[in-house]
Amino acid sequence: MKKFAISAVVLCVFCFSVMPALDAQESNNPGLRPILNHYAAHNFVTGAILRADLDLILHAGVRAPSANNRQPWQFTVVQSQSLAKKIVSNVVDGNVLIVISTVGDGKTNGSAILDGALATESIYLAAQALGYGSRIYTGPMDAINRSLKSDLGLPSGYSAVALVRVGRIQAGVDAVSAASSRKDAGAVVNYK
Numbered sequence: 763m764k765k766f767a768i769s770a771v772v773l774c775v776f777c778f779s780v781m782p783a784l785d786a787q788e789s790n791n792p793g794l795r796p797i798l799n800h801y802a803a804h805n806f807v808t809g810a811i812l813r814a815d816l817d818l819i820l821h822a823g824v825r826a827p828s829a830n831n832r833q834p835w836q837f838t839v840v841q842s843q844s845l846a847k848k849i850v851s852n853v854v855d856g857n858v859l860i861v862i863s864t865v866g867d868g869k870t871n872g873s874a875i876l877d878g879a880l881a882t883e884s885i886y887l888a889a890q891a892l893g894y895g896s897r898i899y900t901g902p903m904d905a906i907n908r909s910l911k912s913d914l915g916l917p918s919g920y921s922a923v924a925l926v927r928v929g930r931i932q933a934g935v936d937a938v939s940a941a942s943s944r945k946d947a948g949a950v951v952n953y954k
């Protein structure tokens with residue numbers, strides 16, 4: 763019994779000393795890999811997204827959780843390069859913009875905006891899990907909501923809250939070379 767207790771203590775000490783040091787590259791958990799390894803792509807290259815992959819990426823958005831399961835969103839897939847260029851000027855051929863819109867004006871309906879943010883994250887991560895590059899944008903939202911709602915076919919009463927750009931990326935650019943650093947967990951986590 764004493765031996766068991768000592769082993770348990772040693773194991774706990776090991777876990778607590780090693781686990782915080784695990785970073786994205788060291789995690790072998792397949793479910794955590796896309797969550798820990800993601801990065802906002804910079805170097806999109808031309809090339810199409812497979813239709814089956816696009817369907818999966820959209821399904822990730824559709825499956826996102828929402829308050830009271832209201833699912834207050836619309837996902838607009840912009841494949842037209844001329845329309846995409848009006849929104850993100852440096853898109854390259856094959857990039858797809860998925861515009862996430864939610865009920866409300868995009869500024870005051872906090873619950874719907876949060877739901878939209880969760881769907882945005884799911885889409886962003888799903889694209890990377892399938893080997894594509896992705897990047898979230900909110901910069902173009904004012905322009906979209908001011909003048910592109912009808913071009914995008916947004917339902918009445920909806921406003922864009924974010925978009926995810928999905929596309930092919932440069933081989934060899936990975937999370938280590940592309941991702942920016944993050945604050946240390948010690949600076950942003952507190953325990954009570």
Ligand SMILES: Cc1cc2nc3c(=O)[nH]c(=O)nc-3n(C[C@H](O)[C@H](O)[C@H](O)COP(=O)(O)O)c2cc1C
Nearest residue numbers: 800801802803897898899900901902940941942943
């Ligand atoms: C809510 C949100 C809005 C963002 N808006 C933009 C944007 O308008 N333009 C842009 O180039 N990147 C945008 N980004 C990408 C961030 O700059 C990027 O995710 C962040 O710098 C971390 O990059 P990394 O994961 O590659 O380290 C946005 C990201 C988030 C989460």
